[in-house]
Amino acid sequence: MQKCSRHIICLILAVYPLFGAVSINEKRPYELVVRESGPAEVILEYSIADISMSAVELTGKTFTEVKIPGALIYHAVGTPQLPFIRKLIKVPENSHIETNVIVHSEELIDLSAAGYPDPIVPVQPYRRKSDQRREPLAIDEAIYQAAEYYTPATTDVHTPFNLGGIRAVALDFFPVSYNPVEHNLKVI
Numbered sequence: 001m002q003k004c005s006r007h008i009i010c011l012i013l014a015v016y017p018l019f020g021a022v023s024i025n026e027k028r029p030y031e032l033v034v035r036e037s038g039p040a041e042v043i044l045e046y047s048i049a050d051i052s053m054s055a056v057e058l059t060g061k062t063f064t065e066v067k068i069p070g071a072l073i074y075h076a077v078g079t080p081q082l083p084f085i086r087k088l089i090k091v092p093e094n095s096h097i098e099t100n101v102i103v104h105s106e107e108l109i110d111l112s113a114a115g116y117p118d119p120i121v122p123v124q125p126y127r128r129k130s131d132q133r134r135e136p137l138a139i140d141e142a143i144y145q146a147a148e149y150y151t152p153a154t155t156d157v158h159t160p161f162n163l164g165g166i167r168a169v170a171l172d173f174f175p176v177s178y179n180p181v182e183h184n185l186k187v188i
Contacts, residue, residue, distance in 0.1 A: 030047065030070065030085060031046065031047045032044055032085070033045045033046075042089070046173065046175070048068060051066060051109070051185075053066050055116065058124065061118075062118045063118050063120065064119065064121065065120075074152050074174070077125050078122050080178045082120070082151065085173045097160075097169060101155060108185070109184060110184055111184065120180070122137070124138050125138060143180065147182065154173070155173050155174070158170040
């Protein structure tokens with residue numbers, strides 16, 4: 001897949017970047033760049049270089065696994081297993097944090113046309129390897145039968161924490177959503 005640029009601008013009130021930028025390389029083929037930073041806001045721009053898909057087998061059924069190399073996987077049992085990116089952002093004491101995502105472009109990926117006709121793999125509870133065949137498949141049928149795009153959120157800001165005298169928050173960004181009826185991914 002060629003590099004697809006997604007311009008997502010996150011407006012975070014009264015925050016400062018803890019890490020200036022992450023470069024695209026083999027381990028993290030996505031980029032989060034600070035475009036502007038001031039006392040009241042920081043504007044971040046995001047781009048992604050690659051989304052990988054593969055067929056996986058789970059309890060005798062074939063599913064499609066979607067990954068952004070270097071990204072994390074959302075783990076709500078039974079929901080589609082979708083990648084997300086987490087960044088730590090430095091914040092001042094007693095600050096109010098909001099995010100505003102501006103989508104400049106999006107890409108729709110028809111998974112069947114891409115050679116992956118099976119649904120996205122649902123997140124499963126932790127199981128020992130010896131118990132894999134005995135446990136029933138955990139799947140949220142309401143999500144998998146809905147004709148709408150599923151994503152846990154566009155962004156999620158966690159509770160502030162202190163890390164070595166620095167107050168910070170974890171910002172989760174979910175660039176991929178899934179429509180199980182149309183069997184499409186939407187990448188912002």
